[in-house]
């Protein structure tokens with residue numbers, strides 16, 4: 385499928401007059417249409433709820449859009465909890481799925497009334513202690529089946545190598561301990577594969593979690609209120625991949641639900657999801673300008689964004705499609721490395737990529753960066769965080785996070801006297 389940016393060259397040039405590149409741009413229309421589809425796909429389940437994974441795109445304006453669809457948030461840290469609180473979420477609007485958790489984070493989560501999802505059995509006494517001996521009525525546990533997670537002929541994930549979740553044995557023990565401590569309602573959670581571009585992942589995961597839920601209920605008597613399928617529903621980063629069809633995925637989950645949970649008398653279990661990438665990924669892009677070209681042993685185009693703005697290519701070798709605005713239909717007869725300016729040779733958004741001839745000043749759109757894009761930014765080489773902008777359905781553009789300035793960068797040196805008289809121009 386051809387990848388088309390959701391802005392034109394003219395729009396980008398207009399935006400650039402007010403907000404210099406690089407910047408992240410999010411497409412409200414795309415976000416909303418997708419959110420509707422997610423709701424519809426799981427409407428068969430009365431208690432269905434999506435808990436948007438805050439870490440994917442921690443912006444209160446975007447989380448507010450999620451909130452309009454009745455979605456909550458999935459948090460893993462103190463500041464993610466604070467962000468959820470700031471947009472008015474509380475109680476069971478918030479899922480706290482964290483690992484290696486500082487005790488005070490449990491306290492904050494419980495203070496907000498969030499559902500705490502235990503990553504490990506050893507967290508139980510730590511959490512209990514910090515909460516003064518009183519655990520919440522509803523709690524969740526994260527399962528890790530170990531081994532490899534296979535689907536069809538392929539290996540989709542490697543749970544046996546992952547640090548998350550409890551073994552089945554620990555899970556049963558955790559449920560019994562929690563019940564003995566007065567916990568009354570339970571959830572079951574697992575995240576076994578990331579960025580699955582397949583309609584089979586959720587149904588397959590759901591099938592095994594539903595069977596486990598039935599077993600847990602029968603053997604411990606625990607009242608299981610929800611099964612949390614977590615994240616992992618992927619998006620097609622390359623033009624060749626077929627996008628997931630969330631309606632087919634929802635139907636697939638319904639089928640196994642009716643095969644396993646309904647006959648076991650558990651037809652009132654709610655389905656929760658914690659999707660991040662699928663909710664935002666395709667509806668955000670990084671907009672950047674070509675500022676340098678270099679010909680040595682290869683052809684390089686230097687842009688004004690760098691891996692500090694978008695880490696995925698450097699970190700995972702991830703593919704992100706690139707469109708040169710205004711040259712969408714030009715012959716892609718040049719081969720470039722598209723680079724940022726970090727002093728790290730992996731700071732390349734594309735390697736040996738066929739693109740149209742690029743001139744200095746051309747505006748490039750780096751696609752599918754709406755999730756795990758901005759949020760994975762950092763300050764290496766003193767690079768500053770870019771702005772985030774929201775393209776509204778009516779075509780207007782709103783600044784939803786301003787770009788960082790040198791003043792922000794130096795703010796944490798306020799303990800260092802010599803800086804206090806220095807002037808930083810914003």
Ligand SMILES: *Cc1c(COP(=O)(O)O)cnc(C)c1O
Nearest residue numbers: 437481614615616658659660661
């Ligand atoms: C990262 C994460 C998610 C979101 O994953 P996506 O692949 O973005 O959907 C959900 N839940 C937990 C616990 C996570 O760590």
